[in-house]
Amino acid sequence: MARNLSMKDAINEALDLEMRRDPTVIIMGEDIAGGAGAQGEEDAWGGVLGVTKGLIGKYGANRVMDTPLSESAYIGAAVGAAACGLRPVAELMFLDFMGVCFDQIFNQAAKFKYMFGGKAQTPVVIRGMVGGGFRAAAQHSQMLTPLFTHIPGLKVVCPSNAYDAKGLLIQSIRDNDPVIFCEHKNLYASMADVPAESYTIPFGEAAIPREGKHVTIVAYGLMVHRALEAAETLSKEKIDVEVVDLRTLSPIDLDTIIESVEKTGHLVAVDEANPRCSIAADVIASVTEHAFKALKSAPKAITAPHTPVPFTPVLEDLYIPSAERIADAVRKQLK
Amino acid sequence: MSDTIKQVVMPKWGLSMKEGKITKWLVSEGATVSVGDELTEVETEKIASAVEATDAGVVRRILGEVDTIYPVKTLLAIIADASVPDSEIDAFLASYVPPAVEEDEEVVDIYSTVTLPVGEIRYAKYGSGDKTLIFIHGFGGDCDNWLFNTSGLADQFSIYALDLPGHGRSVKGFNDASLSGMADVILSFMDALSIDSANLIGHSMGGAISMKTAIKAPKRVKSVTAFGTAGLGADINIDYINGFIGSDSRREIKPFLEELFFDAGLVSRQMIDDILKYKRLDHVPESLRELADTVFKGGKQSENLIDAFKATGIPMTAIHGADDKIIPAAHSEAAKSFAKVEILAGTGHMAQMEKSKEANALIAAQAK
Known part of the structure; x- marks a missing residue:
């Protein structure tokens, strides 16, 4: 039964299934609330391209946290929440914006397990858009994957299709280490046969x-x-x-x-x-x-x-x- | 088109096949072939198999090139009698118009789901004959294990192929993971789809489920055709079962899957990828473990159905690969007192795939 889903919808479904399965999974980011069926602006967003649309209606504002426009603050909060037992999925919108929260990611999230002798874990996922071809100019179009890959302690994922996006995002959320999840904006509309159930794809398998x-x-x-x-x-x-x-x-x-x-x-x-x-x-x-x-x-x-x-x-x-x-x-x- | 000139075209094995790659020609131009002779090896994303001659004659032209992918229905070779002049063949080729590519919309979605007491069950439906066939796969399989059979028999029968609970895209869990519980699923499936009675075709554990269904409701089962079936003896290759459940990567699972076939080369990357996709669904490893611990408890088959099935008097054909490494062919030999038994040489556990032509003839003969 070909169940064709776009990569954008497959990512939404992965978030939805994991939030349903595990109450410690929360999502946070700029303009990620939306699609609740309310009037006007409240309903307009759900992520700038609608990836998180509808989740606030299912899980409420305590688990779908619309943050101020301060990446350094909310990425830091997500990393801290992960160290304290939640599984936050923070959306950085365009991963190009990571520059303002390098310390939180590179020096804190990526280092906790090492610095605390393996006793701390940081199950945070930082997801966002990468790549060009979207006519979004130099500060919203980069492929910064090598930068993230360079840092020990971070896992870096970049799916090419909707099936992989869902399985890899579920794996990322269940993983106990920080994961940078890179979504190519020009693949959001690409379709693939995606099972309705939850499934995972292990890391490190081409x-x-x-x-x-x-x-x-x-x-x-x-x-x-x-x-x-x-x-x-x-x-x-x-x-x-x-x-x-x-x-x-x-x-x-x-x-x-x-x-x-x-x-x-x-x-x-x-x-x-x-x-x-x-x-x-x-x-x-x-x-x-x-x-x-x-x-x-x-x-x-x-x-x-x-x-x-x-x-x-x-x-x-x-x-x-x-x-x-x-x-x-x-x-x-x-x- | 001249009816003395016969076309060999890229076949369509199963509804999802759109193209195939020629890996090797088994005949050369000028060879005389009979009906059923293997002409060329074709690899699809699902499986590799041979294209057989459907007409006798001389291979006059080979058009399909090795290592090239062609869409279904592409002209690959010309067979004609030696008496047909070359000029006539050249004229045919010069005026040859390739068939139109089928639009995607024409491919009807063959898969549906039905909600039974156990949960949601996916099935595929093909054909619309008077007689009904229900295909039941084995441990770890799904309805697509029967692609070569369902596509080959759909012009004669109404065919249903389902994913058992814990398998494919059906619910991952059981009310009762025994053969009896699975037989109840088959009966509730028949109830839900208003199938009064049917011919059951089962593979391996699915063969045992077919027999168990017949034992529980003999009026609803017209015949059983079973491939490499369980239920006829105690042996089961439990290392295969445990390896299948425990493997989570291509490298780990490949040697186990190779045990299923006589020709290990049939295990394609796509086949492995499809199986890993299934095994990585939530709750699949636990479901398979529960099933194995019930049906193959202690590394042996839990139930021998010979006496109970024999008592029903329902006709049965048991087909077994002579080189089956999962369940020994001797088990089907033991059914000779009440079943038609066919042992196929050079065949492993997946006889219905490896010898689909013979398999389909035997299924059709039993169901008539």
């Missing part, structure tokens, strides 16, 4: 949405779709591409990447982030270190350039790695 034997493309988030598009084009040229969807960046499933590269001998790593210290760079470094002998050509990174995300649509479209760029990189690998 998916292989397309099997192939000539070249491995490693991607995550929106780039999985670009990679699949490139693979489709290349199949008409008799190039059989395998696409690895990382799903979680920390922990990362190196075994699956290496197993694939050992089969194909060629690696193209695609990342919407800026090139320096990117996930693509990390994947290439790891494969080069652990499976150098399997490589028949130099691995190639396809990333955004080292500039802010442009606002002008023409430039933004050029900025984000395209299927054509990925396909070209694959062709060059095989030359």
